[in-house]
Amino acid sequence: MIKIVKRDQPSRAIFFFTPVLAIFLTLVAGGLIFFILGFKPFEALKFFFIVPIADKYGFSELLLKATPLCLIAIGLSFCFKSNNWNIGAEGQLTFGAIVSGGVALLFYEQEGFYILPLVILAGAIGGMLYASIPAILKTYFNTNEILVSLMLVYVSKLILDYLVVGPWSNPEGFNFPETRQFSDSAKLPLLFEGLRIHAGIFLALAAVVISWFVFYKTYLGFQMKVSGFSLKTARYAGYKGKKMIILVFLISGACAGLAGVGEITGPIGQLHREISPDYGFTAIIVAFLGRLHPVGIIFASLVVAITYLGAETAQIFMQIPKYTGQVFQGMILFFLLASDYLLFFKIKFIGSKK
Amino acid sequence: MIIDINFIGLIIASIMASAVPLILASCGELITERSGVLNLGVEGMMIIGAISGFALMTVTGSLIIAIFGAMLAGVLISTIFAFLTQTLITNHVATGLALTIFGIGISAMIGKNFVGIPGKEFPVLFESLKDTIPLIGPILFGHSIVFYFAFALPFITSYFLKKTKIGLIVRAVGDSPDSASNQGINVRLVRYACILYGGAMSGLAGAYLSMIYTPQWIENMTGGRGWIALALVVFSTWNPIKILIGAMIFGGLTIIQFHMQAIGVRIPVQFLTALPYIVTIIVLVVISRDSRKIRLSTPSSLGKSFHKDN
Numbered sequence: 219m220i221k222i223v224k225r226d227q228p229s230r231a232i233f234f235f236t237p238v239l240a241i242f243l244t245l246v247a248g249g250l251i252f253f254i255l256g257f258k259p260f261e262a263l264k265f266f267f268i269v270p271i272a273d274k275y276g277f278s279e280l281l282l283k284a285t286p287l288c289l290i291a292i293g294l295s296f297c298f299k300s301n302n303w304n305i306g307a308e309g310q311l312t313f314g315a316i317v318s319g320g321v322a323l324l325f326y327e328q329e330g331f332y333i334l335p336l337v338i339l340a341g342a343i344g345g346m347l348y349a350s351i352p353a354i355l356k357t358y359f360n361t362n363e364i365l366v367s368l369m370l371v372y373v374s375k376l377i378l379d380y381l382v383v384g385p386w387s388n389p390e391g392f393n394f395p396e397t398r399q400f401s402d403s404a405k406l407p408l409l410f411e412g413l414r415i416h417a418g419i420f421l422a423l424a425a426v427v428i429s430w431f432v433f434y435k436t437y438l439g440f441q442m443k444v445s446g447f448s449l450k451t452a453r454y455a456g457y458k459g460k461k462m463i464i465l466v467f468l469i470s471g472a473c474a475g476l477a478g479v480g481e482i483t484g485p486i487g488q489l490h491r492e493i494s495p496d497y498g499f500t501a502i503i504v505a506f507l508g509r510l511h512p513v514g515i516i517f518a519s520l521v522v523a524i525t526y527l528g529a530e531t532a533q534i535f536m537q538i539p540k541y542t543g544q545v546f547q548g549m550i551l552f553f554l555l556a557s558d559y560l561l562f563f564k565i566k567f568i569g570s571k572k
Numbered sequence: 573m574i575i576d577i578n579f580i581g582l583i584i585a586s587i588m589a590s591a592v593p594l595i596l597a598s599c600g601e602l603i604t605e606r607s608g609v610l611n612l613g614v615e616g617m618m619i620i621g622a623i624s625g626f627a628l629m630t631v632t633g634s635l636i637i638a639i640f641g642a643m644l645a646g647v648l649i650s651t652i653f654a655f656l657t658q659t660l661i662t663n664h665v666a667t668g669l670a671l672t673i674f675g676i677g678i679s680a681m682i683g684k685n686f687v688g689i690p691g692k693e694f695p696v697l698f699e700s701l702k703d704t705i706p707l708i709g710p711i712l713f714g715h716s717i718v719f720y721f722a723f724a725l726p727f728i729t730s731y732f733l734k735k736t737k738i739g740l741i742v743r744a745v746g747d748s749p750d751s752a753s754n755q756g757i758n759v760r761l762v763r764y765a766c767i768l769y770g771g772a773m774s775g776l777a778g779a780y781l782s783m784i785y786t787p788q789w790i791e792n793m794t795g796g797r798g799w800i801a802l803a804l805v806v807f808s809t810w811n812p813i814k815i816l817i818g819a820m821i822f823g824g825l826t827i828i829q830f831h832m833q834a835i836g837v838r839i840p841v842q843f844l845t846a847l848p849y850i851v852t853i854i855v856l857v858v859i860s861r862d863s864r865k866i867r868l869s870t871p872s873s874l875g876k877s878f879h880k881d882n
Contacts, residue, residue, distance in 0.1 A: 380842035541680035548674025
């Protein structure tokens, strides 16, 4: 017989084990889906998860995709830890890219060491500005931040579309929806000859280190943790709730904006219509899969980045639709949330022995 | 300039038509939320309904199978949400987001083979009465059965919540799950039922889009309507009749945008397209500013998990 018993305390070992379990279950379910679609499950999984990263170029692509995911997820973990549901990182990324791209275009065909820092800073500020809208509306007008941040995603994409088609479009671009190429001084340097991985990865790593320090070594981190557990307790302890809400939104907006900078000033070097394959949404999954822990998020961003690459490879080699990537991402989150049950409940097998 | 009075009627009718999916999905979500469950997966359930309806219509050729199949698909996918949030007690927000991401992925995967296939004509009712009364005729007559159902739904929902015993139970579960449970009501069962009902309505809303409104399958064709439906529930302060008003405003914004483009108003098309989203934000701000009113009308246990220790 099986009996379910509530644990006295959530199990810490299981806290870090369940993400692994969730990934495993996703692979099993994914294999099953491939089987139903009429593919050989093991071969499909191999094309999805191993082939794309088997060589140097593939590994560079993996890091390229993991960089924005990691950066955004780190930012989101500030929000999620303190019970703020910012789900509009995709919009903050887009707006950050717009502002940073605008600054980069100001320096068109100019060179100088000061250009890149300005471009990066502009991206962070753009993301912060955009994230401040749901934050201010939440704190001063009591407006639901989930819906506002999400609506703003659609708005940001339309602003971008307007700019690259209209006023910012390349005058010599034959009406392609894209801007002029940024000058070399406005671009993040590529790290290796022939590979697309760029210096943006250092921004992500810096975010990891800083967030670890803030979470575990500062008073702010402690306040966030308390607010996450219980808003009542936080209020009782006299924490300035409003200030913190705005601060965590600004941090996560800055991170998303920086991810946007990486997307446009990296290998691409211009603004165009589709700068992000929904990194902002996928990063929500990364944040949860990484357990809102900086190191966990590094691993999670690598795992989830594979689903992007795998979807592309599987499409080329097996004609598996590329949206399978999103299906995998949704499943990872489902299984992760489901296996959290084990955190709070123990499943006991009571033998038939009397 | 002479404006044909029937033309105004047609514009109003087209506003109503674009309000239909919002009304359906919002009324479904309203019941779910009234039982204390916040399902953010409306967009995902809607897009699943859209592809299921279109695919079933193309494969079986039967509109009835397609419509009910889309609702069933909505029910099936919302079962995942119900099982996770009610049985495994997961966080409502995160689970709803997963549902949306998963739904968009699955729909695009299934829909790959249905891109570019023309839709079928959906039968309309009272076509012959359309020209009998000026202005009113085009508004009232010549629409699909789903259209009429959508405009009846807010009233049915209101009656259900206020006047029926089951409606009372739903409200009790949403406002005070503990005391409802003490009264012998199976809270989990009620919430399961409300979630699945919400799934069915979102599925129907999606099917309306892909089978009647723009009869074809386009990837991501719900385009944020699921999220606007969620905002409408807040806008209505959980009152189904007000959903009707909200949906008409948003339907109006969508339609006016088309007409302004047609007349040649010199506003970039992107700004007009962004209008419904911006207005949603403004409306949310205006509604939510009065925090006392919001607190009074929000189901007290909304988004909170309920677990009964046995």
